Amino acid sequence: MLGTRPFEEPPERGDLRDMVGSLLARELPPDRALALDRAGLFAAEAWAALGAAGLLGLGGAESAGGTGGTAGDAVAVTEEIARVLPGLAVDYVTCGMAMRMLGHDGGAAAAARGWLPRIASGEMICSFGMSEPDVGTDLLNLRTSARVEDGRWVLRGQKLWISLAHKAGIVFVLCRTDPPEEKRRSRGLSVLAVPLDQPGVTVNRVHLAGMRAAGTCEIYFDDAVAPLDHLVGERGRGMALLAQTLDVERVLAAGISLGIGRAALDLHLAHLREREAFGGPIGRFQALQHAAADSLADLSASRALVNTAVRAIEDGRPATALTAMAKLVAGESTARIVDRGMRAMAAHGLAEESAMQMYFRDARLQLFSPVSNDMIRNILGESLGLPRSY
Numbered sequence: 442m443l444g445t446r447p448f449e450e451p452p453e454r455g456d457l458r459d460m461v462g463s464l465l466a467r468e469l470p471p472d473r474a475l476a477l478d479r480a481g482l483f484a485a486e487a488w489a490a491l492g493a494a495g496l497l498g499l500g501g502a503e504s505a506g507g508t509g510g511t512a513g514d515a516v517a518v519t520e521e522i523a524r525v526l527p528g529l530a531v532d533y534v535t536c537g538m539a540m541r542m543l544g545h546d547g548g549a550a551a552a553a554r555g556w557l558p559r560i561a562s563g564e565m566i567c568s569f570g571m572s573e574p575d576v577g578t579d580l581l582n583l584r585t586s587a588r589v590e591d592g593r594w595v596l597r598g599q600k601l602w603i604s605l606a607h608k609a610g611i612v613f614v615l616c617r618t619d620p621p622e623e624k625r626r627s628r629g630l631s632v633l634a635v636p637l638d639q640p641g642v643t644v645n646r647v648h649l650a651g652m653r654a655a656g657t658c659e660i661y662f663d664d665a666v667a668p669l670d671h672l673v674g675e676r677g678r679g680m681a682l683l684a685q686t687l688d689v690e691r692v693l694a695a696g697i698s699l700g701i702g703r704a705a706l707d708l709h710l711a712h713l714r715e716r717e718a719f720g721g722p723i724g725r726f727q728a729l730q731h732a733a734a735d736s737l738a739d740l741s742a743s744r745a746l747v748n749t750a751v752r753a754i755e756d757g758r759p760a761t762a763l764t765a766m767a768k769l770v771a772g773e774s775t776a777r778i779v780d781r782g783m784r785a786m787a788a789h790g791l792a793e794e795s796a797m798q799m800y801f802r803d804a805r806l807q808l809f810s811p812v813s814n815d816m817i818r819n820i821l822g823e824s825l826g827l828p829r830s831y
């Protein structure tokens with residue numbers, strides 16, 4: 442019988458999934474996950490357990506205190522977390538991006554500052570501050586800036602929608618440190634690691650209808666300071682630094698989509714078997730079987746594309762178009778899968794006790810973050826040799 446669990450992967454990957462599944466069943470049972478989502482709370486115990494199991498360090502250079510692993514491992518762990526609590530998976534992806542970014546020089550500088558092992562163990566939490574009130578997709582237009590004054594960085598500006606900043610010790614801020622070069626707006630942007638516990642920083646929670654457990658925040662920098670050696674990578678080349686992690690970021694985002702889609706389809710199928718109408722289970726109605734079949738096909742097609750993209754990354758082949766398609770297809774498929782699940786569950790899907798309503802709300806993020814699916818389509822348009830549209 443076909444199921445929703447991936448059927449074509451190495452046994453070690455299956456073992457990794459089982460390990461994450463049992464860790465979460467212990468630390469974050471479904472009722473607890475729903476309660477955290479409802480209250481908009483961070484799953485601190487589960488995070489600590491992920492750190493203790495070495496899972497927060499995935500993607501980080503082992504020589505610098507990370508736990509290594511492949512992109513495929515990281516996607517599988519992300520999917521398993523998203524099945525239980527998608528908001529926590531958003532935070533997990535942020536941590537994974539930090540692991541990879543800090544490893545740009547083999548992790549040497551991050552190791553010297555002791556960040557990587559502390560983030561990997563869960564002792565130190567970090568955030569990524571790129572989006573601002575007036576810029577999301579058009580990131581190169583950002584306004585937050587930093588200057589050197591009295592031998593340290595001084596920052597002014599605002600970041601918005603920043604995951605987990607209320608719990609973080611540092612935020613990696615993309616900001617303008619130097620003027621843009623003519624026709625190269627990306628030049629002059631740098632990544633600075635800014636301590637959040639200081640008078641020049643204010644962090645407020647913002648409350649969303651989806652991904653509530655991710656802990657979304659706004660951050661104000663009002664002459665906030667950071668030591669000079671908190672520059673990550675080269676001055677003025679922050680976009681190039683972040684670009685190195687983009688392929689993995691997209692497949693991890695697709696991993697969140699797979700997790701939400703798989704969990705929603707499992708709930709959908711259980712409801713088709715259990716709910717009765719007109720003298721038998723509603724799953725005997727052909728219209729409802731077709732919807733579930735479409736969802737299984739959507740999920741499996743997304744997974745195949747994600748696997749192809751992951752293999753390209755792992756083999757060191759050009760992966761941009763593949764990771765873009767994986768992110769796009771998995772996100773759009775998941776939006777359809779949760780919609781079909783909600784239709785089949787009718788009132789029961791809207792009930793607060795049902796995780797289906799959480800998946801339905803959380804799946805919205807997969808259409809526009811960390812990069813909007815329209816921008817992904819722009820990238821694919823260019824890959825097809827068509828002129829840049831923006």
Ligand SMILES: Cc1cc2nc3c(=O)[nH]c(=O)nc-3n(C[C@H](O)[C@H](O)[C@H](O)COP(=O)(O)OP(=O)(O)OC[C@H]3O[C@@H](n4cnc5c(N)ncnc54)[C@H](O)[C@@H]3O)c2cc1C
Nearest residue numbers: 569570571572576577578602603604652810811813815831
């Ligand atoms: C739960 C959550 C967590 C987040 N976490 C973080 C985080 O940790 N760090 C962080 O920096 N950000 C974070 N974000 C922000 C996220 O990355 C942005 O929402 C995303 O980049 C899109 O930006 P925007 O929302 O400003 O949309 P906009 O950029 O304003 O886009 C609006 C619409 O215009 C379309 N559009 C824009 N430009 C083009 C174009 N050239 N061609 C075609 N269509 C276009 C978009 O597709 C979209 O439909 C988070 C957001 C949420 C909701």
